[in-house]
Amino acid sequence: xxxxxxxxxxxxxxxxxxxxxxxxxxxxxxxxxxxxxxxxxxxxxxxxxxxxxxxxxxxxxxxxxxxxxxxxxxxxxxxxxxxxxxxxxxxxxxxxxxxxxxxxxxxxxxxxxxxxxxxxxxxxxxxxxxxxxxxxxxxxxxxxxxxxxxxxxxxxxxxxxxxxxxxxxxxxxxxxxxxxxxxxxxxxxxxxxxxxxxxxxxxxxxxxxxxxxxxxxxxxxxxxxxxxxxxxxxxxxxxxxxxxxxxxxxxxxxxxxxxxxxxxxxxxxxxxxxxxxxxxxxxxxxxxxxxxxxxxxxxxxxxxxxxxxxxxxxxxxxxxxxxxxxxxxx
Amino acid sequence: xxxxxxxxxxxxxxxxxxxxxxxxxxxxxxxxxxxxxxxxxxxxxxxxxxxxxxxxxxxxxxxxxxxxxxxxxxxxxxxxxxxxxxxxxxxxxxxxxxxxxxxxxxxxxxxxxxxxxxxxxxxxxxxxxxxxxxxxxxxxxxxxxxxxxxxxxxxxxxxxxxxxxxxxxxxxxxxxxxxxxxxxxxxxxxxxxxxxxxxxxxxxxxxxxxxxxxxxxxxxxxxxxxxxxxxxxxxxxxxxxxxxxxxxxxxxxxxxxxxxxxxxxxxxxxxxxxxxxxxxxxxxxxxxxxxxxxxxxxxxxxxxxxxxxxxxxxxxxxxxxxxxxxxxxxxxxxxxxxxxxxxxxxxxxxxxxxxxxxxxxxxxxxxxxxxxxxxxxxxxxxxxxxxxxxxxxxxxxxxxxxxxxxxxxxxxxxxxxxxxxxxxxxxxxxxxxxxxxxxxxxxxxxxxxxxxxxxxxxxxxxxxxxxxxxxxxxxxxxxxxxxxxxxxxxxxxxxxxxxxxxxxxxxxxxxxxxxxxxxxxxxxxxxxxxxxxxx
Numbered sequence: 001x002x003x004x005x006x007x008x009x010x011x012x013x014x015x016x017x018x019x020x021x022x023x024x025x026x027x028x029x030x031x032x033x034x035x036x037x038x039x040x041x042x043x044x045x046x047x048x049x050x051x052x053x054x055x056x057x058x059x060x061x062x063x064x065x066x067x068x069x070x071x072x073x074x075x076x077x078x079x080x081x082x083x084x085x086x087x088x089x090x091x092x093x094x095x096x097x098x099x100x101x102x103x104x105x106x107x108x109x110x111x112x113x114x115x116x117x118x119x120x121x122x123x124x125x126x127x128x129x130x131x132x133x134x135x136x137x138x139x140x141x142x143x144x145x146x147x148x149x150x151x152x153x154x155x156x157x158x159x160x161x162x163x164x165x166x167x168x169x170x171x172x173x174x175x176x177x178x179x180x181x182x183x184x185x186x187x188x189x190x191x192x193x194x195x196x197x198x199x200x201x202x203x204x205x206x207x208x209x210x211x212x213x214x215x216x217x218x219x220x221x222x223x224x225x226x227x228x229x230x231x232x233x234x235x236x237x238x239x240x241x242x243x244x245x246x247x248x249x250x251x252x253x254x255x256x257x258x259x260x261x262x263x264x265x266x267x268x269x270x271x272x273x274x275x276x277x278x279x280x281x282x283x284x285x286x287x288x289x290x291x292x293x294x295x296x297x298x299x300x301x302x303x304x305x306x307x308x309x310x311x312x313x314x315x316x317x318x319x320x321x322x323x324x325x326x327x328x329x330x
Numbered sequence: 331x332x333x334x335x336x337x338x339x340x341x342x343x344x345x346x347x348x349x350x351x352x353x354x355x356x357x358x359x360x361x362x363x364x365x366x367x368x369x370x371x372x373x374x375x376x377x378x379x380x381x382x383x384x385x386x387x388x389x390x391x392x393x394x395x396x397x398x399x400x401x402x403x404x405x406x407x408x409x410x411x412x413x414x415x416x417x418x419x420x421x422x423x424x425x426x427x428x429x430x431x432x433x434x435x436x437x438x439x440x441x442x443x444x445x446x447x448x449x450x451x452x453x454x455x456x457x458x459x460x461x462x463x464x465x466x467x468x469x470x471x472x473x474x475x476x477x478x479x480x481x482x483x484x485x486x487x488x489x490x491x492x493x494x495x496x497x498x499x500x501x502x503x504x505x506x507x508x509x510x511x512x513x514x515x516x517x518x519x520x521x522x523x524x525x526x527x528x529x530x531x532x533x534x535x536x537x538x539x540x541x542x543x544x545x546x547x548x549x550x551x552x553x554x555x556x557x558x559x560x561x562x563x564x565x566x567x568x569x570x571x572x573x574x575x576x577x578x579x580x581x582x583x584x585x586x587x588x589x590x591x592x593x594x595x596x597x598x599x600x601x602x603x604x605x606x607x608x609x610x611x612x613x614x615x616x617x618x619x620x621x622x623x624x625x626x627x628x629x630x631x632x633x634x635x636x637x638x639x640x641x642x643x644x645x646x647x648x649x650x651x652x653x654x655x656x657x658x659x660x661x662x663x664x665x666x667x668x669x670x671x672x673x674x675x676x677x678x679x680x681x682x683x684x685x686x687x688x689x690x691x692x693x694x695x696x697x698x699x700x701x702x703x704x705x706x707x708x709x710x711x712x713x714x715x716x717x718x719x720x721x722x723x724x725x726x727x728x729x730x731x732x733x734x735x736x737x738x739x740x741x742x743x744x745x746x747x748x749x750x751x752x753x754x755x756x757x758x759x760x761x762x763x764x765x766x767x768x769x770x771x772x773x774x775x776x777x778x779x780x781x782x783x784x785x786x787x788x789x790x791x792x793x794x795x796x797x798x799x800x801x802x803x804x805x806x807x808x809x810x811x812x813x814x815x816x817x818x819x820x821x822x823x824x825x826x827x828x829x830x831x832x833x834x835x836x837x838x839x840x841x842x843x844x845x846x847x848x849x850x851x852x853x854x855x856x857x858x859x860x861x862x863x864x865x
Binding site for chain 1: 724
């Protein structure tokens with residue numbers, strides 16, 4: 001049986017040269033994302049903004065959005081948004097935070113129920129008061145930073161500080177771009193978005209760590225290889241794994257996106273963008289080349305010739321085999 | 331890496347099988363499982379977003395507690411000074427302090443030391459925190475200020491929550507709901523979770539009410555209309571309102587309480603024998619009955635007010651002395667509201683007001699839909715990944731697929747063992763785990779491919795592939811695990827469910843990568859003695 005080879009065995013793509021394009025591009029995109037964040041903003045869901053969310057299903061089979069809108073806007077509840085959610089009978093109603101503290105929110109729900117009557121099924125009602133929403137936002141932000149810090153410390157223990165720093169820069173880059181994506185698409189930013197962000201963080205690092213692991217191994221093994229060559233070899237030899245893994249993750253996410261229903265739609269869409277698109281790109285084009293600038297391997301000299309001990313000699317790195325490596329092997 | 335001692339192999343398989351078996355109760359109906367021995371009953375709990383239900387977060391009204399506390403301090407000051415026969419003026423509550431001015435300068439030192447005694451150490455005898463209940467200060471000008479300390483407030487709120495929880499539990503249970511949970515959250519909050527509820531509004535109605543019932547005499551010597559118009563309420567009265575037929579009528583009610591709801595032993599909904607209207611019947615305890623008999627005897631022909639949470643339910647005229655210790659409340663009740671009031675009265679009044687600050691209700695229909703969609707997405711994801719892995723790695727892909735299947739079974743096993751809650755994002759976490767559980771296999775297989783290209787023999791390449799890849803697998807999974815752990819700590823409800831399945835998924839996929847996959851491949855190598863690696 002012929003097996004599927006997504007990445008040919010002798011791939012020798014010069015990723016390092018691409019850094020002259022990828023770095024400015026990433027910088028530009030990051031700035032764009034930040035600008036978007038401040039001009040467009042995020043579409044805060046009720047978790048972080050407070051307010052009321054009601055999901056209803058019209059018993060007749062199709063919801064008359066226009067009529068509902070007129071009915072509800074007559075209630076004087078401030079901003080009321082209606083949105084088709086899933087099928088033609090399903091409508092999502094959002095009511096902004098009501099002035100007058102915690103009990104005012106409950107009163108708003110009562111009013112809506114009174115106005116829509118019994119023509120509809122109430123599938124979901126969520127009311128988040130001002131105090132809780134403030135705390136949830138605070139906890140969410142705290143969580144993201146705590147995760148970054150914890151992961152940094154872990155990487156610092158396992159690798160050298162340059163690697164931890166490189167991973168962190170890559171990380172922040174991922175988060176900024178994902179926030180930019182959420183700003184452009186105006187996807188609901190709520191607690192599940194924080195979950196998505198943290199998962200993106202985890203997976204992007206997962207990918208980075210796999211490449212870093214290889215770089216560390218190569219650094220120990222091939223003392224004479226120049227840094228850009230070494231990074232190229234490392235990335236090329238892990239490329240097949242990166243692609244295959246991301247295909248499987250993308251398949252899982254695709255299944256969730258297509259069949260998981262509207263409730264987790266924004267969650268999976270964000271994850272798809274963050275894990276599959278940005279995360280992979282970052283580990284290859286940002287996290288690895290940045291090690292050069294952080295001074296990894298600057299002490300490497302062209303003169304020292306230390307072939308690794310024969311017993312521990314591993315297989316040379318794929319077909320990318322640079323001349324120095326080939327010579328090192330007796 | 332490819333050698334396993336017999337015992338080790340058996341242990342690995344045994345662990346996998348046992349953990350997988352833990353998932354078994356989930357495939358049987360709850361009725362069947364209930365007949366099994368206790369240890370075999372652990373199963374995955376469906377989250378409120380999947381089975382439908384209500385999640386309501388209540389907060390103790392700190393202002394209400396503070397007000398009660400200040401009233402109590404004011405009464406204490408009055409009592410202490412009266413007992414010591416010390417003259418005072420201007421005993422008032424100002425902000426969060428009680429102020430009192432001592433009339434005679436010669437009394438001041440005595441009064442001051444007496445008032446200082448009102449401040450007691452907090453936390454009883456053992457909890458020597460050094461904190462006191464009141465800060466008493468001499469502000470000069472014969473004025474003493476008593477401030478309730480923050481520590482005392484926190485302590486009191488803690489007590490209020492403790493007293494409130496059993497009352498809430500009683501109320502919820504009396505509504506006839508299945509498996510409700512009532513938990514303290516933080517210092518001043520109570521989380522009520524009720525699965526599968528038809529009428530979430532009813533739950534909210536009975537949770538939000540303090541249910542402070544009082545029987546008080548109506549002041550008939552003053553006109554309530556005058557009090558409303560002139561805005562002057564007699565000092566011993568409260569101006570309350572009674573709602574009848576959608577109209578509000580003012581009633582002047584004496585401050586003094588004849589009998590309170592605390593003296594009730596029972597309350598039941600019923601129907602008035604003459605009018606057929608829904609009513610609530612009640613019975614007093616001995617002390618309450620005696621007190622009610624005495625007051626009603628002395629006040630035949632006068633109206634008294636039945637006051638619930640500061641609103642007059644009804645104000646009937648006492649026709650004759652009520653000696654039996656029981657009575658009935660009629661107002662404009664419906665069958666439902668009479669039943670709810672009876673429940674509230676039986677469970678008792680809350681020590682302080684509660685405010686719902688977060689409410690999430692999912693109807694059973696949506697929950698069912700979510701389960702359907704979650705299942706579909708899981709199957710679709712699994713099929714895609716399985717086919718892809720087989721196409722990429724052939725026989726080894728099959729090994730990986732077996733490992734992933736065992737992995738998912740083990741996730742359910744661990745979830746059952748922990749009685750963990752499965753939510754819709756939790757299902758997403760499992761689907762995602764399928765996507766990444768294969769990553770460990772991919773890492774190993776790619777490494778084997780590389781080693782083969784490097785010129786190693788089949789068996790040596792497989793061996794080297796495993797030993798090199800495992801370190802990487804560990805490193806890369808720990809980062810994701812840290813993210814999951816943080817999410818578990820900060821998240822609530824559905825999001826926490828995601829963190830749980832993701833974390834467990836990482837743990838089980840590490841287990842399968844380090845043991846099962848290796849064991850499967852090792853057995854295959856021993857059996858086939860391959861010359862080439864088929865990947």
